Amino acid sequence: MKSAIRVTAVALLLSAAGCLESEPLGVPVRGRMHDGDELVQFSLLSALAAGDYAGGAPLQQLLQFGDFGVGTFDRLDGEMIVLDGDIFQVKADGTVVPRDGAGATPFATVTFFEADGQLDGIAASSLTELDHQLDRRVPNAKRPVAFKVTGEFAELTLRSAPPQKPPYRPLAEVIDQQQVWTRQNVRGTLIGVRCPAWMGTLNVAGYHWHFLSDDRTIGGHVLDCRVEGARGAYDECSSLLVRLPDSKSFDAADVSSVSDADVEKIERQRGKEDAH
Template identity: 30%
Template sequence: MKTYTCLAAALIMLASCRHTNAPAETTPANAAAVPNDFLFQYSIIDALLAGVFDGDLPVGKLKEHGDFGIGTFNGLDGEMIVINGKVMKMRANGEIREVPDTVRTPLAFVKFFRPDTVLTIPGPAVTYEKLKTLLSPYLNENKMYAVRLKGNFRKVEARSVAPAPKPYPELAAYLAAGGQTSFSFSDTRGTCIGFVSPVYTARTNVPGYHLHYIDESMRQGGHVFGFEADTLSVEIDRIQGFTIELNTHKDYDKADLDKNRKEELKTVEQKE
């Protein structure tokens, strides 16, 4: 059973004095029993960095572990967003579509999303960095969270990856050589989905914020580099723990997973 924490009125007043756009917290009225409050991930981030772009897990099986999440597809064919149980592919050419259950993934992170905390962050000009600052009192740096942001975005800076040729290169080198397309969306309404993970998950997960965006018409989206939004609805789901299923593809067995790829991860997660 999850517990819900209400801020004392005095603390809310204090926060309001310190931040003119301090978030207002509510407890979700539709909170329900969670079928599985663990994060499920297929493979590890360092394998993708090492060039393991193929996996054996069909997305139909992935959906058994969650209705919310992010990832990519075999061959590095686009960014994945799992929203309301649908697995959507956001390709480098701008095409977005739901994929059949037989499509496979080399890396994905999913869970059943049931928010513990709902916040409203008033605008204007709520940037990605400002959001991180405003949410820091609600997120313990040693724990994991799933987060969902909804609202009107003045601007979203995003990217998607293009299918990689074989033999697969390492990820950072491939993206630096033009294996990604950057997008800048203006005046768009939609949803950011993703996770906030602690530093100790490095080499298996992406420490810090890792978000993907899709607009409400499902015509725009990608991996989020930055944004500026008006008032945002923020939903936070505390993660009890995580399970990793190792990639069974033959490329995973041959990958160099001893190398420290911290700097490579910074490169691929940030806009050049």
């Protein structure tokens, strides 16, 4: 972990040539650069599930690893949407707040979205049906894939969660505090990540969907949706980068305790609906 003190001729050259960003993540090593086709996740789902909600990676850093993705915020304060390089926070009361680089994320998954293919005529009467349709149309089950689906949604079931206070309880317990609401006839975008089964409990195996309306007033973690005539695009990733938190709480977290049943509950359970 001493990369910060590695200073090479390449670094000096890059620095002198103005090639480095004003706030580089680290001193460059042998001039090798990220190729942008990575799915990048901050921390492990199993650590979040164990209650490691505090702090995490600076949001400013997150944007250096992707312009598209999903996640949550410090203390589990709402759902994160990263779209076109902008970060939005959906609070438990449904409010959508644009975020700048201040703040941190204990868990997020991003990539630089570069479409590998287009998807037209998407119609699904449920989120499960959408998942199955995308499984058929983008069959590669070995690589992480990012999905963007835009259209007029006849119905959406969304959720978010309120911020937690220490001592933090496991996610499968606090998820009962989630707020769930439905909205009809909303134009917007589904932001999705499909993780291959081999990723196990590093992330959410299968699909993970968040939503943001075109007018940036409605969003959240998607539990269900109904849509016709939507259009989409997908980006297959060739690598997975897992960035581990540099914190005592992460080192102490019991990341072995999360079960598939917990993940199902955390990510897909449809809670008690309340129309607000």
